[in-house]
Amino acid sequence: MPATLTAAPRRRLPSGLRVLEVTLTGWTSLVIVFLYLPILVLVAYSFNSSRLNIVWESFTVGWYRRVWENVPLLRAAENSVIIAAVSTVLSVLLGTVGAWLLHRYRFRGARGLQTLVAVPMVMPEILMGISLLILFATAGLGLGFTAVIIGHVTFSFPFVLVAVQARLKGLDPAMEEAALDLGATPLQAFWLVIVPCLRPAIVAGALMAFTLSWDELIVTFFTTNAASATLPIRVFGMAKVGLNPMLNALSALFIVATVAFVIFSDYVKKLGR
Amino acid sequence: MSTMVDLRGVTKRFGAFTAVNDVSLEIASGEFLTLLGPSGCGKTTLLRLMAGFDAPTVGSVWIGGEDVTQLPPYRRPVNQVFQSYALFPHLTVGENVGFGLRMQQVGQAEAAARVAEALALVSLTGLDTRRPHQLSGGQRQRVALARALVCRPKVLLLDEPLSALDAKLRRAMQLELKRLQRQLGITFVFVTHDQEEALTMSDRIAIVNAGRIEQLGTAHEIYHRPATRFAADFVGQANLLEAQLLLQDAETVQVAVTGGLELSLPLAAWPVGATTALIAVRPEKVHVAKRRARSNFYASAANRFEARIEEEIFQGATDHLVIVTATGTRLGVVVANESAFGEIFHEGDRVYCALHADDLVVVRAD
Ligand SMILES: Nc1ncnc2c1ncn2[C@@H]1O[C@H](COP(=O)(O)OP(=O)(O)OP(=O)(O)O)[C@@H](O)[C@H]1O
Numbered sequence: 001m002p003a004t005l006t007a008a009p010r011r012r013l014p015s016g017l018r019v020l021e022v023t024l025t026g027w028t029s030l031v032i033v034f035l036y037l038p039i040l041v042l043v044a045y046s047f048n049s050s051r052l053n054i055v056w057e058s059f060t061v062g063w064y065r066r067v068w069e070n071v072p073l074l075r076a077a078e079n080s081v082i083i084a085a086v087s088t089v090l091s092v093l094l095g096t097v098g099a100w101l102l103h104r105y106r107f108r109g110a111r112g113l114q115t116l117v118a119v120p121m122v123m124p125e126i127l128m129g130i131s132l133l134i135l136f137a138t139a140g141l142g143l144g145f146t147a148v149i150i151g152h153v154t155f156s157f158p159f160v161l162v163a164v165q166a167r168l169k170g171l172d173p174a175m176e177e178a179a180l181d182l183g184a185t186p187l188q189a190f191w192l193v194i195v196p197c198l199r200p201a202i203v204a205g206a207l208m209a210f211t212l213s214w215d216e217l218i219v220t221f222f223t224t225n226a227a228s229a230t231l232p233i234r235v236f237g238m239a240k241v242g243l244n245p246m247l248n249a250l251s252a253l254f255i256v257a258t259v260a261f262v263i264f265s266d267y268v269k270k271l272g273r
Numbered sequence: 274m275s276t277m278v279d280l281r282g283v284t285k286r287f288g289a290f291t292a293v294n295d296v297s298l299e300i301a302s303g304e305f306l307t308l309l310g311p312s313g314c315g316k317t318t319l320l321r322l323m324a325g326f327d328a329p330t331v332g333s334v335w336i337g338g339e340d341v342t343q344l345p346p347y348r349r350p351v352n353q354v355f356q357s358y359a360l361f362p363h364l365t366v367g368e369n370v371g372f373g374l375r376m377q378q379v380g381q382a383e384a385a386a387r388v389a390e391a392l393a394l395v396s397l398t399g400l401d402t403r404r405p406h407q408l409s410g411g412q413r414q415r416v417a418l419a420r421a422l423v424c425r426p427k428v429l430l431l432d433e434p435l436s437a438l439d440a441k442l443r444r445a446m447q448l449e450l451k452r453l454q455r456q457l458g459i460t461f462v463f464v465t466h467d468q469e470e471a472l473t474m475s476d477r478i479a480i481v482n483a484g485r486i487e488q489l490g491t492a493h494e495i496y497h498r499p500a501t502r503f504a505a506d507f508v509g510q511a512n513l514l515e516a517q518l519l520l521q522d523a524e525t526v527q528v529a530v531t532g533g534l535e536l537s538l539p540l541a542a543w544p545v546g547a548t549t550a551l552i553a554v555r556p557e558k559v560h561v562a563k564r565r566a567r568s569n570f571y572a573s574a575a576n577r578f579e580a581r582i583e584e585e586i587f588q589g590a591t592d593h594l595v596i597v598t599a600t601g602t603r604l605g606v607v608v609a610n611e612s613a614f615g616e617i618f619h620e621g622d623r624v625y626c627a628l629h630a631d632d633l634v635v636v637r638a639d
């Protein structure tokens with residue numbers, strides 16, 4: 001083949017399209033800058049020895065030490081992890097079993113239930129928070145861990161349910177029948193065959209539930225007490241008093257954790273496939 | 274031979290729709306029975322009633338002399354090979370095949386031996402660590418078979434297990450399934466809408482149409498003596514002729530069929546007291562020759578007539594002809610191309626035809 005053909009020059013786009021291409025490239029760059037520039041600035045200033053965010057003095061890791069030494073903040077982080085973990089587990093159980101029951105068994109009111117389940121996903125969090133507060137008050141249930149976890153499960157299990165339901169729609173109905181046919185009871189069939197088939201959806205739903213709980217502020221605000229305050233609640237409280245570079249350091253740590261989590265969840269999802 | 278599966282007056286309705294309509298069917302132990310019928314006739318529903326995935330609206334299901342109508346699928350001594358195979362994607366081939374044994378809590382050593390034996394039976398030895406998605410269609414089909422057989426069911430149900438395979442593999446698997454069934458002596462209930470498959474494999478065939486069994490018999494009976502218009506039409510090809518009674522004597526009846534051709538058939542075959550009936554004639558049973566043959570067949574045939582070839586389609590092993598008699602009766606005819614030196618038929622040729630009285634089959638029109 002002649003060399004002139006193998007090294008074909010890049011086709012020139014018609015001029016109208018070239019304008020579009022340039023515009024789109026510019027737009028994309030702008031979006032990326034706006035997304036990440038504040039984060040970059042924030043991380044950079046977390047190493048700044050000045051108390052002010054606007055002037056650079058000198059490099060320090062002091063703010064990170066201050067975070068490490070701030071016991072209430074660490075307790076809040078711990079609470080956040082516990083609450084996110086427990087509400088994720090509960091959401092997965094409730095969401096998966098609920099999706100299976102709605103998918104497998106035809107009963108009266110299934111349609112209505114389906115709609116009811118979707119409501120917490122779109123309901124403004126402030127309404128959720130207030131209604132939960134009223135519920136706990138009238139039920140005489142104290143605020144704290146249990147209340148926060150119930151609150152988080154309420155809005156995160158529908159996400160698991162919807163993800164699992166979507167997967168169930170594509171599942172061969174013969175899969176369950178094959179298990180029953182081979183001597184599995186309905187419970188064994190669900191546990192040994194259906195759940196493994198649903199794993200990618202369950203994992204995706206669990207990651208979603210964990211993330212939702214981890215950075216939730218408003219519902220937590222209405223249902224928490226001092227002992228169960230989560231990280232977002234603490235940070236919000238601190239920010240109200242005034243910004244200081246310790247918050248920058250905390251945020252930088254948060255960002256690292258988030259990025260690690262995103263990478264981890266991608267990895268887990270690939271395993272699930 | 275004892276009865277293995279016994280459906281007694283089984284009806285299955287889905288709402289107002291009747292999918293299975295008052296079916297009674299006895300399947301002998303060790304028999305290979307095929308449910309043959311067009312799409313939507315209720316074959317799968319019949320299997321599901323035997324497997325226990327559906328409960329009959331009316332009637333009862335007996336397996337091995339026991340009323341299992343109320344038993345859930347996991348308590349019935351039957352196993353199924355699903356059309357989609359339904360292999361468990363998260364388990365290896367070995368684990369898939371061993372699943373039933375695990376459910377029965379068979380000991381590990383015995384289970385391993387039986388899994389190996391089952392895999393050997395379907396020629397899949399050595400593939401036990403693969404996942405289903407790493408197998409070809411034919412291999413998956415074998416895994417599904419091994420997974421069902423390893424449980425040593427009294428009855429194996431197969432719902433169009435070969436329909437996803439290509440024609441060649443399909444034919445090979447038909448013979449292999451038949452061989453396995455003979456070797457193991459298990460009762461097979463096989464569902465297909467492919468008549469050739471049914472004829473190849475079955476001890477008996479049940480022709481299913483619109484939720485009913487139209488005819489139950491051996492492949493020979495179904496093919497040579499179809500009982501209904503549907504059976505004659507669905508299995509193989511048939512010339513269906515309206516016959517009008519002309520004469521009747523002690524042993525034979527004379528009839529005129531559509532188009533005016535007069536034929537005679539045994540009195541015993543004619544419905545008592547009827548003046549009209551529907552007659553089915555297989556196209557290969559009409560013998561044609563360009564010269565007035567003096568063969569035994571020709572001489573002994575009760576019906577002899579002349580016709581003209583209207584259409585000729587060469588199909589390699591056979592020739593498909595459409596012939597018209599002088600009065601205008603049209604018949605489809607199939608002749609074997611026995612030798613390159615034999616007769617060659619052309620459109621427009623005059624032919625001498627012979628048709629045995631016994632090859633005229635009166636069928637029910639419904
Ligand atoms: N769960 C159900 N609800 C309502 N109708 C059903 C149900 N299952 C089957 N049917 C109907 O019953 C009839 C028989 O279905 P079945 O699956 O037994 O047909 P089939 O003979 O196996 O057909 P195919 O060769 O296409 O598999 C069909 O008309 C089908 O629409």
Ligand SMILES: [Mg+2]
Pocket residue numbers: 316317318432
């Ligand atoms: Mg079917």
